[in-house]
Amino acid sequence: MVTRRGFLKGGGLALLGVGMMGGIPGFLAEAAARERIVSPYKKRKVLVCIFQRGAMDGLMAVTPFTDANLQAARPTLFISAAKGGNDNPLIDLDGRFGLHPSMKAFEPLFRDGRLAIVHGIGSPNNTRSHFDAQDYMESGTPFNKGTASGWLNRAVGLLGHDSLTPFTAVSLTSALPRSFYGDNATVAISNLQDFAIQMRGNPMAAGKVASSFEDLYDQTTPGLLKETGKESFEAIKMLQKADIRNYRPDNNAVYPNSPLGNSLKQIAQLIKMDVGLEIAFTESNGWDTHFNQGAANGIFARNVTDLSNSITAFWTDLSAWQDDVTVMTMTEFGRTVHQNGTGGTDHGRASCNFILGKDVNGGRVHGSVDTLVIENLEDRRDLKVTTDFRCVFSEVADRHLQLGNDKALFPDWNGTHIGVMNPQS
Amino acid sequence: MNAHFLRQTLPILGGFILLSSFWGEKKPHRMPYREAGLTEHQAAAHLLSRLTYGATPGQVDEVARMGLEKWLEQQLKADLPEDSLEMQLAPFDALKLSNEQIVATYPKNGQVIRMAVRDGFIDKDSVKADRKAYRDIIRDYMDKKGFKPENELFRQLYCQKILRAAYAQNQLREVMTDFWFNHFNVSVTKNDCAQFIPVYERDVIRPGALGRFGDLLKATAGSPAMLYYLDNFSSSGPADEMRPMRVARKAQGLNENYARELMELHTLGVDGGYTQQDVTQAARVLTGWTVREGEYFFAPNRHDKGEKVVLGKKFGPDGGEAEGLELLDMLAHHPSTARFICRKIAVRFVNDDPPSTLVDRMAKTFTDKKGDIRQVLLTMVYSPEFWSPQAIREKTKSPFELAIGAVRSLHARIAQPMPLYNWITRMGEKMYCYQAPTGFPDKGQYWINTGSLLSRMNFGLALATGRIRGLSFDLAALNNNHEPESAQAALVTYCHLIMPERDLEPTIKRLTPMLTDPRLPEKINAADSQQANAAGGETAAMVAPLSAASLTQVVGVIIGSPEFQRR
Numbered sequence: 005m006v007t008r009r010g011f012l013k014g015g016g017l018a019l020l021g022v023g024m025m026g027g028i029p030g031f032l033a034e035a036a037a038r039e040r041i042v043s044p045y046k047k048r049k050v051l052v053c054i055f056q057r058g059a060m061d062g063l064m065a066v067t068p069f070t071d072a073n074l075q076a077a078r079p080t081l082f083i084s085a086a087k088g089g090n091d092n093p094l095i096d097l098d099g100r101f102g103l104h105p106s107m108k109a110f111e112p113l114f115r116d117g118r119l120a121i122v123h124g125i126g127s128p129n130n131t132r133s134h135f136d137a138q139d140y141m142e143s144g145t146p147f148n149k150g151t152a153s154g155w156l157n158r159a160v161g162l163l164g165h166d167s168l169t170p171f172t173a174v175s176l177t178s179a180l181p182r183s184f185y186g187d188n189a190t191v192a193i194s195n196l197q198d199f200a201i202q203m204r205g206n207p208m209a210a211g212k213v214a215s216s217f218e219d220l221y222d223q224t225t226p227g228l229l230k231e232t233g234k235e236s237f238e239a240i241k242m243l244q245k246a247d248i249r250n251y252r253p254d255n256n257a258v259y260p261n262s263p264l265g266n267s268l269k270q271i272a273q274l275i276k277m278d279v280g281l282e283i284a285f286t287e288s289n290g291w292d293t294h295f296n297q298g299a300a301n302g303i304f305a306r307n308v309t310d311l312s313n314s315i316t317a318f319w320t321d322l323s324a325w326q327d328d329v330t331v332m333t334m335t336e337f338g339r340t341v342h343q344n345g346t347g348g349t350d351h352g353r354a355s356c357n358f359i360l361g362k363d364v365n366g367g368r369v370h371g372s373v374d375t376l377v378i379e380n381l382e383d384r385r386d387l388k389v390t391t392d393f394r395c396v397f398s399e400v401a402d403r404h405l406q407l408g409n410d411k412a413l414f415p416d417w418n419g420t421h422i423g424v425m426n427p428q429s
Numbered sequence: 430m431n432a433h434f435l436r437q438t439l440p441i442l443g444g445f446i447l448l449s450s451f452w453g454e455k456k457p458h459r460m461p462y463r464e465a466g467l468t469e470h471q472a473a474a475h476l477l478s479r480l481t482y483g484a485t486p487g488q489v490d491e492v493a494r495m496g497l498e499k500w501l502e503q504q505l506k507a508d509l510p511e512d513s514l515e516m517q518l519a520p521f522d523a524l525k526l527s528n529e530q531i532v533a534t535y536p537k538n539g540q541v542i543r544m545a546v547r548d549g550f551i552d553k554d555s556v557k558a559d560r561k562a563y564r565d566i567i568r569d570y571m572d573k574k575g576f577k578p579e580n581e582l583f584r585q586l587y588c589q590k591i592l593r594a595a596y597a598q599n600q601l602r603e604v605m606t607d608f609w610f611n612h613f614n615v616s617v618t619k620n621d622c623a624q625f626i627p628v629y630e631r632d633v634i635r636p637g638a639l640g641r642f643g644d645l646l647k648a649t650a651g652s653p654a655m656l657y658y659l660d661n662f663s664s665s666g667p668a669d670e671m672r673p674m675r676v677a678r679k680a681q682g683l684n685e686n687y688a689r690e691l692m693e694l695h696t697l698g699v700d701g702g703y704t705q706q707d708v709t710q711a712a713r714v715l716t717g718w719t720v721r722e723g724e725y726f727f728a729p730n731r732h733d734k735g736e737k738v739v740l741g742k743k744f745g746p747d748g749g750e751a752e753g754l755e756l757l758d759m760l761a762h763h764p765s766t767a768r769f770i771c772r773k774i775a776v777r778f779v780n781d782d783p784p785s786t787l788v789d790r791m792a793k794t795f796t797d798k799k800g801d802i803r804q805v806l807l808t809m810v811y812s813p814e815f816w817s818p819q820a821i822r823e824k825t826k827s828p829f830e831l832a833i834g835a836v837r838s839l840h841a842r843i844a845q846p847m848p849l850y851n852w853i854t855r856m857g858e859k860m861y862c863y864q865a866p867t868g869f870p871d872k873g874q875y876w877i878n879t880g881s882l883l884s885r886m887n888f889g890l891a892l893a894t895g896r897i898r899g900l901s902f903d904l905a906a907l908n909n910n911h912e913p914e915s916a917q918a919a920l921v922t923y924c925h926l927i928m929p930e931r932d933l934e935p936t937i938k939r940l941t942p943m944l945t946d947p948r949l950p951e952k953i954n955a956a957d958s959q960q961a962n963a964a965g966g967e968t969a970a971m972v973a974p975l976s977a978a979s980l981t982q983v984v985g986v987i988i989g990s991p992e993f994q995r996r
Contacts, residue, residue: 134867135693179876191880192879198884202890203890216986219939220992229991232882289618289864346660346664351686
């Protein structure tokens with residue numbers, strides 16, 4: 005099997021590496037790099053995944069507002085869709101489900117058929133531990149803790165070609181997420197600007213020092229540090245071409261000044277830079293709302309404002325790339341149907357997620373949500389999981405990235421897709 | 430105050446504990462490092478790399494001279510004087526306050542606004558007024574009331590951790606404080622618990638870090654930081670018909686969050702053999718454990734008085750506060766807990782996947798000695814697995830360990846810790862801010878990725894070239910003001926000073942080209958291959974004089990090198 009590194013060492017970046025060490029002029033190396041690395045990636049599809057850590061209350065994000073049981077279970081958390089006398093009603097999507105008023109940025113995308121919602125999505129494993137549920141969702145094997153790889157890492161392996169650049173799969177996080185664990189090369193970047201060897205005001209020393217580092221990591225004993233070091237230097241060389249600092253989003257898109265907004269902005273930059281990005285990951289925190297989660301205002305409202313405004317800004321910024329980009333959110337589980345004694349909700353089962361893109365069968369709420377009478381609840385307390393997350397993840401990834409092998413993506417899964425994506429034209 | 434039971438159960442530290450009693454019947458004479466083929470100096474370097482935040486210059490020799498066993502005994506006693514550290518910590522006034530004083534001095538930003546509104550300083554509707562004017566009013570108000578900004582409290586918290594790790598004589602206690610804080614994680618990102626974290630670390634974690642696990646568990650359970658972080662402060666039993674609802678109007682109802690993490694993360698481990706039912710029942714046992722006026726308080730009227738069954742054991746009815754303590758004791762002494770805790774300690778000190786023989790041996794000690802953490806550490810260090818090739822240099826430093834290790838190995842002075850804090854954050858470890866109750870994962874794979882690795886290299890360069898504010902060191906003094914004879918000699922000298930007792934030949938060989946004129950790549954190559962072939966050849970590097978600039982660059986590359994990332 006030709007590995008990515010094997011290919012690189014025979015091709016563009018090998019030349020570049022020599023260029024830094026010895027006599028080959030930079031322009032020549034750069035030309036070589038452009039020839040071999042950048043051009044084949046012009047028309048790649050990109051899947052962007054956003055993990056909402058802490059378990060989003062799906063019933064508050066997308067509320068089955070006609071269900072009187074929900075209103076009764078949530079005396080202070082329920083938001084009505086009725087417009088009269090209510091200054092901040094739900095956004096009525098289809099007469100049954102209402103979008104939280106703070107997600108108004110999503111409404112046009114939904115009406116336009118770009119945005120789909122899956123409700124009742126979750127894991128077949130009924131753990132209510134954040135750690136386990138995230139672990140299972142990210143490994144993609146809900147009954148096997150020992151799975152070494154993450155599902156997005158396996159997706160990299162199923163792209164059908166060697167991942168020739170260090171930016172095939174990028175996580176905009178300071179550490180590698182579980183979804184990215186595994187043998188295929190992935191990279192975590194918290195800030196694109198930091199991605200260089202920095203010797204302020206002394207570029208010559210920087211070059212010398214960089215080659216010393218590169219050499220040291222190349223020669224160290226095989227393992228984590230050696231492998232990662234190699235990837236770091238390959239990545240630096242690719243990023244050197246863009247003016248990251250002075251980035252201006254297109255179409256006057258305004259990203260929220262939040263961790264999620266900043267991450268999506270950098271993913272947009274990578275997409276526009278044509279560095280070969282195909283799978284991107286980032287996360288959003290603060291969804292574990294046990295206490296005073298608020299209704300139309302408050303913690304939850306602020307979280308969904310950030311989520312919807314960040315994704316919408318990203319979409320606006322990438323208007324010229326929309327054919328090639330799909331965004332999908334995920335969260336480890338949902339929250340209890342009943343509010344708890346502290347103005348919040350506890351760990352539950354099913355939640356909902358959002359999928360945005362031109363291949364998406366949007367403008368509708370997929371999945372199924374039963375009437376919330378106690379007999380219909382899982383363990384008599386939680387929204388029942390009616391759609392296995394693997395069913396949705398595999399359909400989105402297969403269809404958008406054309407992986408064609410969801411057996412390998414989710415080894416223990418045998419279900420069928422539910423049509424959240426449009427059939428291939 | 431109702432926190433007395435916690436105080437009483439806290440371990441008595443310092444000289445009261447007779448180390449000799451540790452060794453008990455069959456005292457092991459020495460650590461089994463020779464069997465692993467290590468010299469005393471190599472063993473000292475390994476021991477220091479695991480039980481401290483890194484050897485200071487000369488410390489390997491010192492420990493070898495003293496005897497590794499004696500040094501460990503001293504560290505377990507943790508009673509070395511800390512006068513100079515205390516002097517450095519003296520300006521941090523918030524560190525001496527009680528929770529109550531902190532609440533009164535460092536109110537949360539939201540509280541300040543509410544109070545300012547109440548006191549008529551700002552109008553409720555002017556909250557959205559011009560920002561600067563608004564900020565000025567708030568600042569004015571805070572000055573008048575003697576309030577200080579919340580961020581100042583956290584700044585002091587971050588600074589003290591850096592200074593203690595860098596300069597404490599009782600290094601093992603600091604390492605274990607970090608370990609247990611991470612185990613019983615709470616987070617500054619959770620607003621409600623944030624202001625209680627300085628006292629949590631000072632009065633709960635550090636004093637208990639080398640005590641008994643059960644005491645530490647109980648102390649964390651009753652700490653405001655944990656009670657807020659995992660919401661137990663708000664958890665209560667079912668509404669009592671006898672009691673008017675208005676009494677309990679605020680927080681009424683069961684909250685399972687603490688009970689679940691107590692079993693999953695603090696004691697039994699996720700595969701420790703408990704069910705959702707056990708979690709709910711344990712949560713009921715712990716109702717009424719709450720916070721009043723900044724301190725732990727057991728509220729009988731919030732406690733669920735019914736009967737509960739956890740892991741087959743009956744609690745109540747009417748067990749009150751005592752049944753919670755009973756539950757915690759039961760969990761602390763459970764066999765699953767012994768294995769779970771000991772494995773985690775072994776991961777921290779031995780390698781990311783410690784052998785089960787070692788974990789079993791430690792767990793046996795844990796059980797036999799009733800959760801005595803010092804005994805568990807002794808068993809670990811006196812085990813062959815601790816010294817095996819699978820352990821030596823196998824751990825990857827966390828960003829904090831890297832930063833503090835660099836400071837210690839250069840004997841650097843920290844006048845201002847915050848720039849260092851910012852670097853640690855950049856390298857992927859935002860101290861006190863890991864949001865999940867899991868704490869930071871303790872494995873190399875979590876810390877090392879393409880981005881964070883580059884930050885580590887840049888950290889080395891920034892540190893060595895004097896670009897980290899508030900940090901200074903003297904490279905010449907490090908070598909007793911002996912000027913190395915040549916660039917090559919300097920390279921060798923400083924590599925060994927910074928990374929004692931390691932095989933540095935490959936590193937030195939790779940760094941040699943840095944010392945030479947960058948315009949002469951042919952010479953570099955020649956030097957490189959000549960050195961690879963024969964040790965004796967005179968090369969450009971060996972005769973070149975060393976400039977201060979290239980020495981600092983060399984030091985920077987050493988700190989960013991793969992070898993320095995290992996411990």
